[in-house]
Amino acid sequence: MAGTEEQVHGAQAPAAGDAADEFAVRDPATGEVIAHCPDLGPEAVAAMARRGREVQPAWEALGFAGRGRILRRMQKWVIDHREEIIAVIRSETGKTYEDALIAEISYGAAAFGFWAANAEGYLADEKVRSSAVLVKGKKLLVRYRPLGLIGVIGPWNYPFTNSFGDCIPALAAGNSVILKPSEVTPLTSLKLAEGLRECGVPDGVFQVATGQGPTGAALVEQVDMIMFTGSTATGKKIMAEAAKTLTPVSLELGGKDPMIVLADADVDRAANTALYYGMFNGGQTCISVERVYVEEPIYDAFVAKVTEKARKLRQGAGGPGTADVGAMTFPPQVDIVERHVQDARDKGARVLVGGSRGDHAAGSWYEPTILVDVDHTMTCMTEETFGPTLPIMKVRDEEEAIRLANDSPYGLAASVFGKDVKHAEAVARRVEAGAVCVNDALVNYSALELPMGGAKASGLGSRHGAGGIRKYTQQQAILVTRFAMRKDPHMYPYSARMTKRLGRLFAFLYGRGARD
Template sequence: MAHEHADLHDPETDPLATYVLEPDDVRPLLARVVAGPGHATSTAVAPFTGAPIAAVPLTAPDDLPDAARRARAAHRLWAARPVAERAAVLLRAHDLLLERQSDVLDLLQVETGKARAHAWEELGDVANAARYYALRARRLLAPRTVRGLMGPLTSARVLRHPLGVVGVVTPWNYPLSLGLGDALPALVAGNAVLLRADPQTALTLLWCAELLEDAGLPADLLQVVVGGPAVGMALLEHVDHAGFTGSTRAGRVFAARAGELGVPVTLELGGKNPMYVAADVDVEAAAEGAVRACFGSAGQLCASIERIYVHEDVHDRFVSALVRRTAALRLGVGLDYRADLGSLVGPDQLARVVEHVEDAVGHGATVLVGGEQRPDVGPYVYEPTVLADVPPVARAYREETFGPVVAVSPVASDDEAVAAMNDSELGLVAAVWTRSAARGAALAARVRAGAVMVNDTHHLLWGSVGAPIGGVGASGHGRRHGREGLWETTWTQTVVAQRGVHTGRGLGMREIHELGPEVWPRVLTRLLRLERALRLP
């Protein structure tokens, strides 16, 4: 059953009907693209209107060697600076991002089609990460002392060094969060960054490069390359580490090439993310949380919930509340905060969503709400959709839809819910709703996912910037955020020194070996037993 959604589009008064980025406004940004003379261009289409945005220069693989050479030269000077100086740039970037938020929110909406509130979530995420790494980097990168073999006679220190040049391959759906957000920890660690922007959202990342320069980042430390899979793959030949966010299929190809080149990679890939609603929930609270979890950025979010399993005791009441709240969402395509849901990014994504819904219905699924395109609102707008009775043969059962579509299924117990949630090769995020904190923690520990939210959505997860985020299984490996996200772009060096060797005061391994091959094993055996008795680590 389809419901009428409120929409806010008025072609007579909507400024987007005539909204155009003026050439003089974007020319300085386009000049920042790493691209040689005679470059090809790509013209993205604004999701809100279907009109062209700007012809963006494309980077060719031949442009990368010079960019990497300049990045390495800049990195050497940057890495020599104290961490506090590097962190100061992140704090200034934080302040400038908040001051200039209106400009970048406009760009984000024009390029991605998302509602303004969802665009702001990106901005808030990056500001949060900038502050965290600026204030924590000095401690997280500091040398640490560990116990050596000979106790106080041995000095053992672990140092962290930047890897050099880090490649960041960013998708179109969250350019600010997944582009600038991933570049910041690499930069504060002392690296240079080659940031590959998707042509659809290149202007946002070029704006970020300008912002960092205004914040005091030296030239060539962050360079933006623009292109598709070919330039992303070519980037691997010029970097010391690469972060990739995208589909599982593309990520596997990327990782295979990285393996051939010996380049370590961090991968965040696809997700068919589940949520469980236990029998003891506040139904209205859980339904409100589900709406936020399923339809952010029109579902074009790696952490979006696409499967909901509901205990049969509350199934009907929860579904009723979910359908009611979903039907009340306001659709719109404007540069303001009136809309709850914006547009899909373009025709390919719209076609995928339509195909998944039609395929599910063709195999017996029921549309509880939504299920329709809304060209009267925007060319790529699709209603937020709730499906029931989706069978295993349907594409939407296992494949990531990456749109505003969620399937709801009843379960009879917690055990059945956990089994259903884990019935996927993907393991990015999951959610559990229950009144009991102990029950939520116990259930979360049984779910095979890189992160589990209890009684909240991805907002809580992404906002906890000190905690690492990443997938398991076909959803990738490595982590962003937290100290792990910073350490991904460093290498460790252990320096061990023996004290007193040249003064005669030491009793180190040299002296022990001089006791003779029959004596030193007995001495070390006694030492090991003593340390065991003293419970020394």
């Protein structure tokens, strides 16, 4: 697709009364326009919502087994069409081939199979036992029923994994879904929508609403729940709008993810991991390594190894095995990276590798960049850079490292490196983040059984595990009285005798606690 312009018709057509506006999609590696998509307005989104609600009951009625069969078909479809999907992903994101294969295809294919296999277990009725005397002998259970219509607003950095990927558990739970992908990267969602149709998802159960900011705002007004991934500032706006209708939200927002390298760490392991997960996907990953704190005894060795390896990185847009780091997806993000690096320079930091946009005729590029002599007066250490930079700071000891790691409004992910694994885990438990890896980074996201969510300003709710699908449902408590008298002893009319008996009973049950 790269280098050719297409008219995209996979999105919902504008409804009557909506202007049939369009927006351009560009290849970030070249800057060329590769497609145009409809910029849908409120009426078109409302029409999609009505359609989604109409067909949702039938989709729910298929049951977990019926929906699971379709999701497993889609898992195979993704693998069978992986080269086509990778080509689309790369054309609108600028990723390397391997970044698309490892982080998008691998995750997406696994997710279809995972939710097909596990949705029923996570959402099965749960029997409850109670110590309450008034419910003795009664059946108590909790059930999870689909909310109905889910709106997903996705980011541009991972159009399959973090945009379309959020739709998979929502569909598995029995909901209809409207996905509003980023206007920067809508083509992947449209390609995957083709696959869902081919695999048997009924029309209207999954719809793609292409458009810009107002399209997302219109979606918030129409759905029963919103899943949003993006900036903290936009997440706050969405939450404020959703609050007007008490629409539940789940938010994965910004991160400034720290790595702590303890004095006993395997320097090679730590250096390789820091560089890979700092530069992976051009650093445009919410849980990438954004800042590194290294204890003084191994600081010089760590910096030397990272620098040596970074100088060998290949940046480009070639085929498999030819490039390590690709283009940046969103042109304004390159400006942010450039500002952060310049701010660090102005305040005394040194650039050991990279530090510029590089020598490219066109497109959105920034070189893999290693920064040292950094501190928390610099935006590269305190604000989300979201680019191929790795600032490394020397610290006296682990206490300083922990303090600085926690000196952030964000708390999405973190990592700790040390050969004494028990001690490193103890350090990890003190870091204020939703996920912490020991002697690793980022790969926790591939464990779909493990919750992934942010602390502090990094979001609300989580992906994956039981919470990752239950958030798309309404929890309902059910009590069933199977063997009932005509009137329970505590019912009207009250009598002094019965009241006295109840008082004695409650005293017997609850009055035997610990005494001071």
